[in-house]
Amino acid sequence: xxxxxxxxxxxxxxxxxxxxxxxxxxxxxxxxxxxxxxxxxxxxxxxxxxxxxxxxxxxxxxxxxxxxxxxxxxxxxxxxxxxxxxxxxxxxxxxxxxxxxxxxxxxxxxxxxxxxxxxxxxxxxxxxxxxxxxxxxxxxxxxxxxxxxxxxxxxxxxxxxxxxxxxxxxxxxxxxxxxxxxxxxxxxxxxxxxxxxxxxxxxxxxxxxxxxxxxxxxxxxxxxxxxxxxx
Numbered sequence: 389x390x391x392x393x394x395x396x397x398x399x400x401x402x403x404x405x406x407x408x409x410x411x412x413x414x415x416x417x418x419x420x421x422x423x424x425x426x427x428x429x430x431x432x433x434x435x436x437x438x439x440x441x442x443x444x445x446x447x448x449x450x451x452x453x454x455x456x457x458x459x460x461x462x463x464x465x466x467x468x469x470x471x472x473x474x475x476x477x478x479x480x481x482x483x484x485x486x487x488x489x490x491x492x493x494x495x496x497x498x499x500x501x502x503x504x505x506x507x508x509x510x511x512x513x514x515x516x517x518x519x520x521x522x523x524x525x526x527x528x529x530x531x532x533x534x535x536x537x538x539x540x541x542x543x544x545x546x547x548x549x550x551x552x553x554x555x556x557x558x559x560x561x562x563x564x565x566x567x568x569x570x571x572x573x574x575x576x577x578x579x580x581x582x583x584x585x586x587x588x589x590x591x592x593x594x595x596x597x598x599x600x601x602x603x604x605x606x607x608x609x610x611x612x613x614x615x616x617x618x619x
Contacts, residue, residue: 395443396425402453408606409464410471410599417460425450458607462537465607469541470530472548472596476523479589480551484516486582493578508562512555519551538607545600552594559586 400422407414425446432442450456526547529540 395440395447396422396429399425399447399450399453403457403460406453406457407461407464408603409461410468413467414464417464421450421460461603461607465541465603466530466537468596468600468603469537469544470527472541472544472593472600473523473527473530475593475596476544476548476551477520477527479593480516480520480523480555483586483589484513486585490578490582505562508558512558512562515551515554515558519547519555522547538604541600541607542604545597545604548593548597548600552590552597556590 400418403421404414404418407417409417425443428446428449429439429443432445433439437445523544526540526544530537530544
């Protein structure tokens with residue numbers, strides 16, 4: 389004899405399958421849904437329904453996955469956009485300050501930079517500040533219902549990706565334009581620390597950018613009635 393399927397467990401499992409978002413936030417959201425359905429089922433049992441029918445009634449009251457998932461996905465997407473925007477607000481200014489501190493202590497390039505290199509350096513500083521400012525605006529926008537969180541998160545992911553590619557690419561070009569390419573920065577603990585900070589920050593931003601773009605796409609597909617599962 390086949391055991392009866394638990395309606396609450398099946399419903400929660402389906403939500404867990406289709407939703408995409410930050411792991412910790414998603415786990416908390418799924419646990420909250422499971423607890424809410426369990427409480428609703430308990431209320432129905434208190435009214436005289438048997439456990440199977442009580443669970444089915446709780447699921448029916450909660451709503452089908454195709455209606456509930458887009459709302460939950462919006463929240464997950466907004467949370468990811470918030471994380472990426474906050475990372476940009478912190479990482480880009482921190483990296484800029486670290487490099488400025490390196491120059492101020494006299495541990496910068498060992499060879500005098502050309503006018504083109506200085507222009508690129510100034511442009512990188514300006515872009516860094518603009519990215520941090522734009523990220524701050526997007527961070528505030530993730531707390532609002534409009535514009536839609538999926539579009540804000542998508543823009544945040546795009547901004548992060550452009551920031552990594554733009555600032556990283558300009559830094560490479562600057563070092564290549566030095567008179568002795570590859571020997572511009574003297575080896576020192578301070579230099580290694582700043583370079584390490586830059587690499588780690590760039591990796592974190594790139595990873596967060598990819599997630600923001602992926603989850604915003606999942607939210608769009610969810611609202612179009614398609615399966616929001618993405619690779």
